Amino acid sequence: MQKNLVIVESPAKAKTIEKFLGKDYKVLSSYGHIRDLKKKEFSIDIDKDFKPHYEIPEDKKKVVEELKAEAKEAETVWLASDEDREGEAIAWHLYEVLKLQPEHTKRIVFHEITKSAILKAIEQPRNIDINLVDAQQARRILDRIVGFELSPVLWKKVKPALSAGRVQSVSVRLIVEREREIQAFQSEASYRVTAIFLVPDADGKLVEMKAELARRIKTKAEAQKLLESCRSATFTINDISTRPLKKSPAAPFTTSTLQQEAARKLGFTVAQTMMVAQRLYESGKITYMRTDSVNLSELAVNSSKSVIASMMGERYVYPRHFATKTKGAQEAHEAIRPTDMENAKIEGSPQERKLYDLIWKRTIASQMADAEVEKTTVNISISNELDTFNATGEVVKFDGFLHVYRESIDDDAEQED
Structure with missing residues (x-):
């Protein structure tokens, strides 16, 4: 029986971590999220406190079966997905889908992939942070609610296959409002006058020194008048x-x-x-x-x-x-x-x-x-x-x-x- 199974998000990360942990640990990847809201349905029960309905996508079923089989053989399963809210949600979904037991499951996090950081994480496991999981679920549910309502309007009024979401929609609104402000702005032209003087440096060699007129000039005629005046000035x-x-x-x-x-x-x-x-x-x-x-x-x-x-x-x-x-x-x-x-x-x-x-x-x-x-x-x-x-x-x-x-x-x- 394999003593320890470590599950991370990325296959590239899995190879590096397995090298640090040694023969008693097997490191596999979930390849990101293993479960999501159903693609072709609304998948949120608004009447039951916005309860989400998840499914395992077709392209992840083989990965899930492999992880299930390995988890059954392991004494301890270490959920080592990233430490942000998406990573925490991945750990929670793995726990639920693989039907892991709390006494045989540990959650670890690290912010760098070095031997010392990985070993320190193993020494300091924690529980899944359900607050972070809730935060991720709220974000995902909001994405679906906004997108499901607005995207069909975009397809009808603008162009097929466009998408709308909780961030995109607000961002577009801010950009539109800013663009309208720019279009309504009444610009005033002004002229900046820059002079280049030749001055001696510490060795007596002439070098260029840029200087700018202390004020801006409003009209071209006034600017030309100043330049003509400067021709004979000291x-x-x-x-x-x-x-x-x-x-x-x-x-x-x-x-x-x-x-x-x-x-x-x-x-x-x-x-x-x-x-x-x-x-x-x-x-x-x-x-x-x-x-x-x-x-x-x-x-x-x-x-x-x-x-x-x-x-x-x-x-x-x-x-x-x-x-x-x-x-x-x-x-x-x-x-x-x-x-x-x-x-x-x-x-x-x-x-x-x-x-x-x-x-x-x-x-x-x-x-x-x-x-x-x-x-x-x-x-x-x-x-x-x-x-x-x-x-x-x-x-x-x-x-x-x-x-x-x-x-x-x-x-x-x-x-x-």
């Missing part, structure tokens, strides 16, 4: 002011901030980001990629310290603990981070390497000292006009870590000394 530096600033790093990645940064810096779509992150998670390179927490474990903070100190020196080490602002965020979870902070680079596809690099830099930067910046503002007067040009520039004092830090600085987190 420009004088009235004032140079320098003030110190500090710029703090951004918090480690949550799911939404990772999607935003991957789109901005790598050009990834949301689906592409999540697909690549899933592969990195399943291969044990990053922690779980669906999270709204910015927390880092003490292990991650301490390992970041040693990496920063060895790469750049103790002066750049500044451990931080970030607070999640999202209402209802699950603080017990971690932010998205590398499982081994010492691995600055990984093997993998170009997409995997790029996304991992983004996650590693963001995590390391979050545990570093503030950037010390000198911001200089130059005020330039025009001899025959009342207007002035302003030029601004910043110099980062700490330059040994800019390759890690510069892209991770939160531009809004600015403080004057």
Whole structure:
């Protein structure tokens, strides 16, 4: 008899976990959900407190039969689906469909696929969290209620095969309202004037300095008049002011901030980001990629310290603990981070390497000292006009870590000394 059967969601994850657990454990995959609402029926009994009617889809019946047979032979069944509400629901459906016994069933969760995390999860099993299961069922039922009512209207009025749901419908409404506001907006044209001055640097060499007119000009004629006036004008530096600033790093990645940064810096779509992150998670390179927490474990903070100190020196080490602002965020979870902070680079596809690099830099930067910046503002007067040009520039004092830090600085987190 097989002593232990571990059931996970993904077959790729199953291979990695089985390698960690050894010969007394067999790891199989449920390939996601094994049960869902009936496809061609409403499947919700509204009169009986919205009771859902589930079925096992045809493509999952073979998987379920295999899992049933293996579960009967095992002394203990470990339900190891993901730690979010979908994962909890999968664990509950497995428990119900496989007719598992509570004394022989354990629920385990982990947010990274490493040997230490898996063994720790085995040591600390828990029960299925029925609140998370209820949350998932409520979401699924709402999807069906909204979709079942609205989708036929879309097919009739717009186009066949379109779908509507609890998120799509509200999102479309928000987009439509915003678009109507844009269409109703009365825009006013204005002109921005930028000048390029040649000024001597510290070595006496002429370099370009950009400056912008301190005000916007409303008409083209007024802008042309100013430009003509500048042809014969003398420009004088009235004032140079320098003030110190500090710029703090951004918090480690949550799911939404990772999607935003991957789109901005790598050009990834949301689906592409999540697909690549899933592969990195399943291969044990990053922690779980669906999270709204910015927390880092003490292990991650301490390992970041040693990496920063060895790469750049103790002066750049500044451990931080970030607070999640999202209402209802699950603080017990971690932010998205590398499982081994010492691995600055990984093997993998170009997409995997790029996304991992983004996650590693963001995590390391979050545990570093503030950037010390000198911001200089130059005020330039025009001899025959009342207007002035302003030029601004910043110099980062700490330059040994800019390759890690510069892209991770939160531009809004600015403080004057």
